[in-house]
Amino acid sequence: MIPVNDLSRGFKLYQDEYEEAALRVLRSGWYVLGHEVEDFEKEFAASLGEECYCVGVANGLDAIMLGLMAAGIGEGDEVIVQANGYIATMLGVMQCKATPVYIEPDEYYQLDAANIEDAITDKTKAVIVTHLYGQATRMDEIVRICNDRGLMLFEDCAQSHYAPYKGKNTGLFGKAGFFSFYPTKNLGGFGDGGAVVSKDPEIIKQVKILRNYGSDRRYHNIEVGFNMRLDEIQAALLRVKVSHMPELLANRDHIAQRYLSEINNPKVSLPLIAEGCKHTWYQFIIRVDDQDRFRDYLEKQGVKTDISWRTPPFLQPCMVEKYGYKEGDFPVTEELCAHIVTLPMMDHMDEDEITTVINAINSY
Secondary structure, X not given: OEOXXXXXXXXXXXXXXXXXXXXXXXXXXXXXXXXXXXXXXXXXXXXXXXXXXXXXXXXXXXXXXXXXXXXXXXXXXXXXXXXXXXXXXXXXXXXXXXXXXXXOEOOOOOEOHHHHHHHOOOOEEEEEEEOOXXXXXXXXXXXXXXXXXXXXXXXXXXXXXXXXXXXXXXXXXXXXXXXXXXXXXXXXXXXXXXXXXXXOHHHHHHHHHHHEOOEEEOOEEOOXXXXXXXXXXXXXXXXXXHHOHHHHHHHHHXXXXXXXXXXXXXXXXXXXXXOOEOOOOXXXXXXXXXXXXXXXXXXXXXXXXXXXXOOOHHHOHHHHHHHOOOOOOOHHHHHHHHXXXXXXXXXXXXXXHHHHHHHHHHOO
């Protein structure tokens, strides 16, 4: 059976380097906020291609919450988000006691700038763009609207490591970018991890304080902070992966290009790539009329698939209870969730495996 993802394959590609990095930390005797975290923060920031700063945190949700808090988002504020994004984006807003305001995506599954103006009220303080599936959002109009209306712009980059729009990597367009290093991500670790990236040193300074009990120095707490730190072992392992990202992204692109050129079935809609974007294929998303029938058929052919995600965030029980959302409120998102399917995509696939996936889809 071909899996949707097999994380052990990525480990085996550079096993010796990962093991050396983990042992280096274990032998060092320093396990929290040491040189590995500092070096990873510098190396990841440098790898994004423009001068910026990075703070490692415990996970992607913490990155969203801490970044918004550091920028002053709080109770009574409204933050525009896209309805088809992952629920972590909305939870990060809510944990700041602000309110997420949903808008529909465009044909590339990204935030549709045409829907922003109608969602703005006198309480709107920010827009969070979530770059989904490995493709950047078209940012020109979004940046213009935020500048014209005095709104802060943030980016949820949990699925878009090194995905550029017109040559600029995601995470560098707004006030701050929020990254997850969950193991499935293109830049994934071996446990939880995340980061806030910003060109604003004050944002970075405040996130560093908030992530470590609100302390600006040892045993001196100036904020009601949190324990949300990236640990040394994860940082050391991520440093290995950062050094190999060009070849890992090339592996995914090879798989995707074969899918794009060889899948030929009128019942299957392939992903669109927007002008100015270079897709990095965190996931390869197709659309079909009948998710369950399609997935059952592929599994019988030896191919696993997934759905990201069947229930949109605003229809999750916690959101319905708090905000009263109902089916039909965001029909574009609901239609997407009912028809998208995730194909196998991982750090390495054999040519025969790729062929098996393609043949199974073409025979459906």
